[in-house]
Amino acid sequence: MLDALAARAAGPGRITVFEPSPHLWRGRPYGPDLESVLVNAPPAIMSIRHGDLGHYAAWLGGRAAEHLDPLLGEPLVPRALYGEYLEHTAETALAALREAGWEVRVVRSRVTGATGAGTRMVLGTEDGQRHEADHVVLCVGGGTPPDLYGLDGAPGFAGDPYPLRRTLDRIPSGSDVGVIGSGLTAVDVVVSLAARGHTGRISLLSRSGMLPHVWQRPVERQPRFVTTDRVAALHRERGTVALDDLVGLLRDEIDSAGEDFAAFTAELLAAETDDPVRRLRAQLDAVDDHRIGRRFLQLTAHTVGPYAWRLLPAADRARLRRRLRTATGVASPMVPVNASILMRLFDSGQLDAVAGVRAIEAVNGRFHISGDQGRRTTAVLVNAVNPAPQSIPRGAAQLVDALAADGTAALHPDGGLASTDPRLHVIGDLAAGGSFITSSIPAVAFQSARAAAAVTAASDSGRALSG
Structure with missing residues (x-):
């Protein structure tokens, strides 16, 4: 969000960042940790600058060779090093904003209350302070694992x-x-x-x-049928987009590559019954497989998927949710x-x-x-159970409750928080209306660019932003 603002914002204005954790800009996943905890995707998928897939790779520079995965043919760095990229990008953005006339400060306190009454939003922090803002952006992350079996506090x-x-x-x-x-x-x-x-x-x-x-080696070919433009055209023509329409676009993609669509879908669905060890071995053997089907499904799940999801009828969204484990395993490989x-x-x-x-x-x-x-x-x-997308992180629960009680936002029946006030922007998995697949870095970058555009479209003077 800060990087997107720095690219668009002309001063003056004021930004206040509320962050109680000890590691600024890194979030829960990218703080200091073991070298064995790796970023789980190639560099192009990890750029946090919307529209610039090479931003992260450029920052990594010559260090990429030190972290090359010989099977994937791409650098896979420790997450703590990726956290340095996030930190560097944020600090660079803050410097650019200050140079443009913005006042920027970081408040090391959790926001626990909010109201949208009046001309400005008012936030309350756990230390009893009040802060006013013209826009508020929630970038609270995905939270911590749920305790499914009630074991919290048990020794071991x-x-x-x-x-x-x-x-x-x-x-x-x-x-x-x-x-x-x-x-x-x-x-x-x-x-x-x-x-x-x-x-x-x-x-x-x-x-x-x-x-x-398991990730496969990237290929140069890009989707021609499963694209946001094609989905938007279907929506304009028919007024709706069905799951079968999306399947048809994927079939066209695979057919155009001379591949067997029926075999592709059978292989996907077999994941639900196959022995996991046998399947892992087969996946490793297929890292260099030339077929595009799984690669394109992984890519478009994160690029076209968030847009298409909102157009699908409720019955089709329910059909996809019943394949939750299969879908997430394909869309987010190891x-x-x-x-x-x-x-x-x-x-x-x-x-x-x-x-x-x-x-x-x-x-x-x-x-x-x-x-x-x-x-x-x-x-x-x-x-190691991951929190579900659109679940409310425990650390943000009090703030979310306050926003919902105030009417500034509403809890969505499928999970997540929907803004009902144009001054409130929600980024990441907390945003209502998203699919059941955890938000990728490109999706978060897109949401940030969209929120930055909304903020900077406001008056050029006297803006105050809280995040």
Whole structure:
């Protein structure tokens, strides 16, 4: 948001950033942590400047060669280094804003109240201070993992794995470790345990047992049919866009490449029943596969998907939600270097994936896991369940309640917060109306550019912005 404002804003004005956490600009995922905790996507997907896919790669410069994933052919840096990119970009934006005549300050306090009554919005912080603004932008992130089994406070339970440096320091190297979940956060935990030489058994514990897909090497070809322009044209022509229309566009894309659409869809759906280890091996073997189907689905899920989602009938959105685990596994794959580490651990027998988990209880210093595969116990449990998109982060719950009570925003029936006041802008997974796929960096950059445009379209004098 700051970078987008710096590109558009002419002074004077005033920006106040409210941030109580110790690591400015990095958010929860990109603070200082282990070298094994990697950015999970190629550089072009991680640029935070809308319309400039090379922004992050340019900042990374010569350091890219030090972090090359030989399977992917792309640099994959530690998340803490990506956090340095975010910090540098924010500080550069602040300097540019100050040069343009903006007054910028950072308040290290949480916002707990808000009202839109009167000509300006008024925010209240937990230290009892009041702050006025013409526009308010919520950039609060996705929150922390939900405690699905009520284990908070149990000895040996890590409710939030990040930073992994802190969490894994508390785990004896020979202990059995259960990891709740089998998505990207769970992959981070397993890979980091392996990097530290953990010798005990590691179990991925989940309901589905499904692992994320594996990134494939990027290709030069770009979508010609599954584009925002084509979806918008369908909407103009018909007044609606159905899921079958989107499937038809993807079919055209795959047909134009001379590939088998039926085989592609069968392979996708097989993820729901395939053995996860067998599938992981096949995914690693397909990193260099020339076929475009999965690559284009991953790309368009984050580029075209957020726009198309809002046009779909409720019944079609419900159909997609029923494929939640499959869709997120495809849209947010793991990087090949991590997939190869998991494969090695599976082959050695140190790692296993337990599907059909129904209950986990803390009993006499151990955790009892029960489900479709019977019962087992473990000494240590790490919670790697990701918060659902559009869920309300605990740290922002009081503020969200205040905005809803004031009528400045409304809680959406499908989750998230919808602004009902043009002075309030919501960015990221908290924004209502988004799909069930966690917002990508490009999606957040687009939302920020849109919010910056709305803010700077206001009067050129006397603006005050809070975020």
